[in-house]
Amino acid sequence: MVVKGLEVAVVAVTKTMKKNHELAKVLAAASCALIGSLSTAHAEESWDVDSAFLLYSESDGRVSAAEPVISATKNYDSETRLNVKLVADTLTGASANGATPSDEAQTFTSPSGNGTYTAAVGDQPLDDTFRDTRVALSSNWNAPINRDWAYGVGGYVSKEHDYQSLGVSSSVSRYLNQKNTTLTLGLGAANDTINPEGGVPTGLFQVPESASSSEFAQRDDSESKSIMDAVFGLTQVVNRNTIMQFNYSINTSSGYLTDPYKILSVIDDDSTGNNYGGNYTVNNRNLYLYEKRPDSRLKQSLYWQTKHQFDNNDILDVSYRYMFDDWGITSHTIDAKYRFRFDHQYLEPQLRWYSQSKADFYHRYLDSSAYTEVDFASADYRLGDLDTYTIGLRYGYQFADETEFYTRFSLYHQESSGDDGYGKLTSQELYPGLDAAMLMIGYKF
């Protein structure tokens, strides 16, 4: 009896607890509904997580990528935060190897030297062995030193099967003019190691027929490069609705800056022969050379960004970047986004234009009469004259609990240009365009 009585009492208490728990929940929700949700804006230390999934697909299915991203930020207060970001991407497909298309079928040695692949007549030579998975982890810590100064430190590591990168960064900021002006100096250093399939090929050397060639025997397994950069930034609050940022950055790389998988075609420029404009052959084999880039690069860039919030809460974000380097590349990037804001939703169209002039040593191909005289050469379209256009639309929905779902769809178009060659080469498409579509789906909580 006693036991039963106790049981009844326990059940009653549990029921009450449950009921009161419900009561507390109802009242918490009702009070939030009454006053709106703003007061919890910086209520407590918690992780803000942004998880997203990106799908990238090039037209004609050349390269596709799937990329999950998770970024977690812990805000200790309005100025102290820790961010950890993990990115994994899987790329599959084929990439241009740098050789020109031809009026004859072409056979190429695969990077490992253990196989071959073929480009049909008139087709872009694509290395279809291209497949990679990359995992990158980065972390940043930002905190105030005192009322006028703040600092940040960060680290970065990424890994692919043939590439590793390790970096550190630090910054110090000085607030001036009642925090309306912020000056920032950032410094970074990174060290990358590349261990290509088949070893590191010899630059401007003929691509051998197979791994049994002596060129393979003398290869190193890996190379490395080091990168140092510095950013000087000025952020200015113009008024309550407008903020402007100027950056000057300088970036030096030294070491192995070449792409070990990229090659160049040597084209027969003997205008009296009947192979004028065709692949130049040595010992009955088409001559392809491994590309070679200088072992140092100094990049500088100027960046300006303005964000303005209109009276109706819409936000305009415009930026421009001018970059130039000692490889002879200059580029301009203009990016504009306009966010239409509705009660719990937003719609953000984006336009981006990037235009680049080629590097001094960029050659779509090399001439048979002169290929031995070049010190550096690359046919990588990313170093050539290039224009890219991106048009995108992002949509976001904010739920009552301040979590957000968003999705972004964008179309990317790329155009390359350069000299059209001579003889037989003129009938080949040397500068194919590229179209790609990207879809991103994310959830912030």
Place this chain on the structure above:
Amino acid sequence: MKFIQKLPIEARLNPSKHPVPTVWSEGGYSYRVQFECMASDYSILIECDRVDLVIEAAKKAIIEAWRIEHKFSRYQVDNTFSMIHSWPDVKQTLDQETAQLMLFSYHAHQVSGGLFDITSGILRQAWRFDGSDNLPSPEQIQTSLVHVGWEKLGWSPQSPDQLCLPKGMELDFGGIGKEYAVDKMLKLSLSIFGDVPVAVLINGGGDIACSGPRLDGQGWRVGIESLKADHTSDQIISLSSGALATSGDRHRFLLKSGVRYSHVLNPLTGWPVEKAPRSVTVAAPNCVNAGILATLSLLQGNNADAFLKSLAVPYWIYSERG
């Protein structure tokens, strides 16, 4: 504390004719703005190095507090409260804010099993808590109870802006008005600062809400009164997020034949709740939430402590013995 300036506010935004608020410096980038509202001393503490924004935010918050006070005051003639009560027995359309307050009151009434009832204010006509021994007669209480009871209202949560108020009944938003004003003041004042670093604490006569910790990362030091004359058991707590609200009888009670009748009335019986704690302070994410939990716990009488425990919220309780 150093006096900086007065903070004049246009007469039309000061319908209850309060004295001019004052701005004080507490050193560094700490400011205190003091003013009167709902018969209490209010203060706004703001830490920010943009004094222009501090002034703007304080002004906006004060105007909001005075607006709410005037709108729901029982002692005005030209406000929402008097409008509602001048149209008994007919269907009327409430403004958005009043409808929201009705919805909140409805939820509180539902979950408290009828113990929280904004129609019970009328019982105070029978009970006058002046420390005397004048108890009302049972007949007086019964007469008042005729006009008490949420379910007698012509109102439903499906259309919260439609109300038919039976003649003789009264809606009293006083039980949540002060906390509501504190939350709204905090929300409005924060909206001024955008990305500028700021810490804000609103103190509405002991009901408190803050934006988060102070700029140096420390909590705000808040005193909880013990009601003891010598204040020996006053507590100082550190508040780094959310809100605090206190419910209690302080000096409002009746004493007859050694029995102390608290001012907390049970709307179901019309009689004071027995053995209610003298004072309860509750912490919650916002002030309205803290206030309703404090009020409901007083209504539990003897069970207040157990009730609060079951809610799993921080609380401080002072009972007769304490």
